[in-house]
Amino acid sequence: MxxxxxxxxxxxxxxxxxxxxxxxxxxxxxxxxxxxxxxxxxxxxxxxxxxxxxxxxxxxxxxxxxxxxxxxxxxxxxxxxxxxxxxxxxxxxxxxxxxxxxxxxxxxxxxxxxxxxxxxxxxxxxxxxxxxxxxxxxxxxxxxxxxxxxxxxxxxxxxxxxxxxxxxxEQLQSALSTRDRIGQAKGIIMERYNVDDVAAFDMLRRLSQDSNTKLTDIAARVIDTRGT
The missing domain is CATH 3.30.450.40 (GAF domain)
Structure with a gap:
């Protein structure tokens, strides 16, 4: 060249x-x-x-x-x-x-x-x-x-x-979005059922396992129940 x-x-x-x-x-x-x-x-x-x-x-x-x-x-x-x-x-x-x-x-x-x-x-x-x-x-x-x-x-x-x-x-943004959704769902459960964050996450995890549904999908469903 x-x-x-x-x-x-x-x-x-x-x-x-x-x-x-x-x-x-x-x-x-x-x-x-x-x-x-x-x-x-x-x-x-x-x-x-x-x-x-x-x-x-x-x-x-x-x-x-x-x-x-x-x-x-x-x-x-x-x-x-x-x-x-x-x-x-x-x-x-x-x-x-x-x-x-x-x-x-x-x-x-x-x-x-x-x-x-x-x-x-x-x-x-x-x-x-x-x-x-x-x-x-x-x-x-x-x-x-x-x-x-x-x-x-x-x-x-x-x-x-x-x-x-x-x-x-994209992977980083997806991970941050997932963490945010799970955090929101934990907060809703903590407020609704008067439990700490560990118990709230355990509830999400068990719902995920029992229904064979992704944890992020369970979190999204919990978020959708706000105000109901």
Whole structure:
């Protein structure tokens, strides 16, 4: 990469890092990543992020147009393609010409028919629940270089960081919400039945066990009885 390209990349990475640290939604951050791909890797005509879940469920997000979403649907239909391979197996998957690539015969033929000739995919992460990949597409063959792979790998790392940060935030918010609901329910029981907080929590726990209902659901029901 040239000095100018390095400076541009460093500046964009700093901007994306600030975006990851901000309270913006993960969808917004991922859209920033795919937009940056178009600017930092000029050969890219479209980009998106593919999530693959259990039982073959998939979600194509942050697409810069409808084209990458259609390409992801084709991969899930044929159960083959560079994006799936990157999400589930390889770290980086590059195709210089779908019209001549034998690795994914049905998908490659369909992609070429849509006018897409090159692809470049980067693994974001793989967990027990979900796998993900950042995917770039171009209408020209041989559109991507080794330097493009380096830039894309950095962008994929930032996308992965955004996803993990968002999930941590969601888990924290869920835990705080659960604690708040249980605390409210305990307070209602303490006031209504003149018991201390230990006894109130034990009552909630027993109701949960006896009815085979989540503790948070029992707490919500108790809160709903206020004023009745």
């Amino acid at each position: 040239t000095g100018s390209t390095n400076r541009d990349l460093a500046q964009r990475m700093a901007e994306l890092a600030r975006a990851v640290a901000s309270p913006r939604s993960v969808d917004d951050v991922l859209s920033d990543v795919t937009r940056e791909v178009l600017e930092l890797i000029p050969g890219t005509d479209a980009a998106c992020i593919l999530f693959v879940g259990k039982a073959g469920r998939f979600e194509s997000v942050a697409g810069t147009s409808e084209l990458p979403n259609e390409l992801d649907r084709l991969q899930m239909k044929f159960n083959e393609g560079p994006c799936l391979e990157a999400a589930l197996e390889e770290t980086i998957v590059r195709c210089d010409d779908f019209a001549a690539d034998p690795r994914w015969p049905r998908y490659s033929a369909a992609a070429a028919e849509l006018g897409v000739r090159s692809g470049l995919s980067f693994k974001l992460y793989t967990s027990s629940q979900t796998a993900g990949a950042l995917n770039l597409f171009a209408v020209k063959p041989n559109a991507f270089s080794a330097a493009d792979e380096n830039i894309g790998a950095v962008l994929a790392a930032h996308a992965a960081a955004a996803i993990l940060a968002s999930r941590h935030h």
